[in-house]
Structure formats: C-alpha cells, structure tokens
Amino acid sequence: MSTNALLERPSTTRHLRAVTAPTPQLAPEPAAAAPPRAVPTGTAPRGFALYVGLDEAKAAAAGVSLGTLVDAIRRTIGELAPEAETYATVALAPAGAGGRDVDVVRLALHEPSAVARTKPEEPIDDEPIDGGVVVDISRKRVLIDGDSAAFTFKEFELLQYLVLREGRTIERTELVNSLWQGATEDEAPGERTIDVHVRRLRAKLGRYEDIVRTVRGVGYRFDRHADVIIRYGHGTPSPDRF
Structure with missing residues (x-):
C-alpha cells in the first residue's frame, strides 16, 4: 500500500475527539495563562511537530492503523483549532532497524537534534577560562x-x-x-x-x-x-x- 493511500484512507473504526467538559452551572473563571517559554531572539513559534513511534504491527495490536491515527489527530486539531493547517508523512526505515521507534522516526524525518547525534563530534575549544x-x-x-x-x-x-x-x-x-x-x-x-x-x-x-x-x-x-x-x-x- 502506498504512503498516500495510508494517510488518506478514511477511518471506519474510531477517532479521537476534543474533550469537552459538561456545561457548568456557573461561569468558569478564566484559565491561567501558560508560563511563557523562552525562544531564541528573532524567532517566533509557527507550529509544532509531533513524532509518533509506532509500527504497523503495534498499531494493529491496538486495533488501529497509522492511517486511522493520522485521521484521528487531524479531526481533533480541526475541532480545537479550525484554522490550523496540517501535513502528515510516514517515516520509512530499513526493515529490522534497531532502536526506539520514536528515535528511528526522528532520524528518518531528519529532525535536527536526531541528525546531529549521528555526526562526528567537532573539535571542542579547550582554551582555558580564567574565571566564571x-x-x-x-x-x-x-x-x-x-x-x-x-x-x-x-x-x-x-x-x-x-x-x-x-x-x-x-x-x-x-x-x-x-x-x-x-x-x-x-x-x-x-x-x-x-x-x-x-x-x-x-x-x-x-x-x-x-x-x-x-x-x-x-x-x-x-x-x-x-x-x-x-x-x-x-x-x-x-x-x-x-
């Protein structure tokens, strides 16, 4: 089955739903804002990547498929944030590749810190520091x-x-x-x-x-x-x- 077919196949089993609380009797107080997260100067968050480590066999054992999960996550994001744009891709790795599934996925999709781990170490500046x-x-x-x-x-x-x-x-x-x-x-x-x-x-x-x-x-x-x-x-x- 092709990767596109895997991602585009409609789900007939189940999907995630945005969790909503019962209608309260009293107006709830505004939720406390999440603490600010420091980002490098000159940058701004534009989205996020969620790496999921799961092969077809483990998904099947859970009663789902990768296509089902992709569809479920998209539906949930659509309910929570209708303006969000999504893109999904399947990480392919050599059969029998060892290591944790999520680490294999990150490397296959060229996540920067995962790729950096595979590169030779650069010479480290050992210039002595007098203070600090x-x-x-x-x-x-x-x-x-x-x-x-x-x-x-x-x-x-x-x-x-x-x-x-x-x-x-x-x-x-x-x-x-x-x-x-x-x-x-x-x-x-x-x-x-x-x-x-x-x-x-x-x-x-x-x-x-x-x-x-x-x-x-x-x-x-x-x-x-x-x-x-x-x-x-x-x-x-x-x-x-x-």
Missing part, C-alpha cells in the same frame, strides 16, 4: 574558574536540564518526572528532596550559586548570566518544550 563557569554539555562536566567541579551524574543532569530551558521556571514535579523517569515510587525523590539536590549543586558552584535561581512556591530557573559559558556539541539533548 563553563557548562560543557558535550563532555558532561562543569569548570569553575578553570578547575573541574566534582559534580555527581544527577547534579550535572539537574544543571543541564535547567540550562537547556533557559529563562523557563521548572517546577519540582517536572524535575522529578523528567530526571527520574522509570524510577519506582520508592526510588524517585519527593519534591522537597529536589531542594536538597539543588542546595548541593549550589554549594559546588560556590560564588556562582545564584546562576540557579529559586522561584518561590514554584521551582527553579536558569537565566542567561555573564559569568556562564555553555559549550554545546553534537548530540546535545533537545529541550522539550511541551
């Missing part, structure tokens, strides 16, 4: 005033997570869910334990501890700082925005 903090994401290390800081793996992950989401306040629950994915209930820390991790992180940052800011009652944020240099490299994680 260097967050070297490509080598997973932190230099403070030219010396390597003894960060644990989790401490570096925590700092990296904030750095890659510059300007955005990250709630404690998000940090737990993102940095302890797959952990059991006993292994995952409580929200207040995150405060302990942050205190230890700041202690190792020394006089630069204020690069990790506390937003009272919410969580933590990293803002652009004159004393901080970020060294990226191929394979740097893409900051998920949703």
Whole structure:
C-alpha cells in the first residue's frame, strides 16, 4: 500500500475527539495563562511537530492503523483549532532497524537534534577560562574558574536540564518526572528532596550559586548570566518544550 493511500484512507473504526467538559452551572473563571517559554531572539513559534513511534504491527495490536491515527489527530486539531493547517508523512526505515521507534522516526524525518547525534563530534575549544563557569554539555562536566567541579551524574543532569530551558521556571514535579523517569515510587525523590539536590549543586558552584535561581512556591530557573559559558556539541539533548 502506498504512503498516500495510508494517510488518506478514511477511518471506519474510531477517532479521537476534543474533550469537552459538561456545561457548568456557573461561569468558569478564566484559565491561567501558560508560563511563557523562552525562544531564541528573532524567532517566533509557527507550529509544532509531533513524532509518533509506532509500527504497523503495534498499531494493529491496538486495533488501529497509522492511517486511522493520522485521521484521528487531524479531526481533533480541526475541532480545537479550525484554522490550523496540517501535513502528515510516514517515516520509512530499513526493515529490522534497531532502536526506539520514536528515535528511528526522528532520524528518518531528519529532525535536527536526531541528525546531529549521528555526526562526528567537532573539535571542542579547550582554551582555558580564567574565571566564571563553563557548562560543557558535550563532555558532561562543569569548570569553575578553570578547575573541574566534582559534580555527581544527577547534579550535572539537574544543571543541564535547567540550562537547556533557559529563562523557563521548572517546577519540582517536572524535575522529578523528567530526571527520574522509570524510577519506582520508592526510588524517585519527593519534591522537597529536589531542594536538597539543588542546595548541593549550589554549594559546588560556590560564588556562582545564584546562576540557579529559586522561584518561590514554584521551582527553579536558569537565566542567561555573564559569568556562564555553555559549550554545546553534537548530540546535545533537545529541550522539550511541551
């Protein structure tokens, strides 16, 4: 079956619907606006891409097909935002290609950060820095005033997570869910334990501890700082925005 036929075949089974709440008895209060997400200067969001990792066999086991899912998503978007334009394509990969389905899809569709992971590493500038903090994401290390800081793996992950989401306040629950994915209930820390991790992180940052800011009652944020240099490299994680 051709790719076009797969995408254009009408669904006769089921499709997603926009979820609507029952009519309230009282007028609801306006929903709180989502917190602003930092975007690079000179750019503006124009849409989004949703990568779905699912082969035909897994779809069939769920009682659907890729064409059914595409049709369902389009119908839902049409109900929620009639002015939205949509385009769908199927990601084709060599039979038997290993790896997670969603990673294979991202690479097949040339998603930039997925493609970057397959390229050779570029030479990294090792010019010594006399003062300030260097967050070297490509080598997973932190230099403070030219010396390597003894960060644990989790401490570096925590700092990296904030750095890659510059300007955005990250709630404690998000940090737990993102940095302890797959952990059991006993292994995952409580929200207040995150405060302990942050205190230890700041202690190792020394006089630069204020690069990790506390937003009272919410969580933590990293803002652009004159004393901080970020060294990226191929394979740097893409900051998920949703």
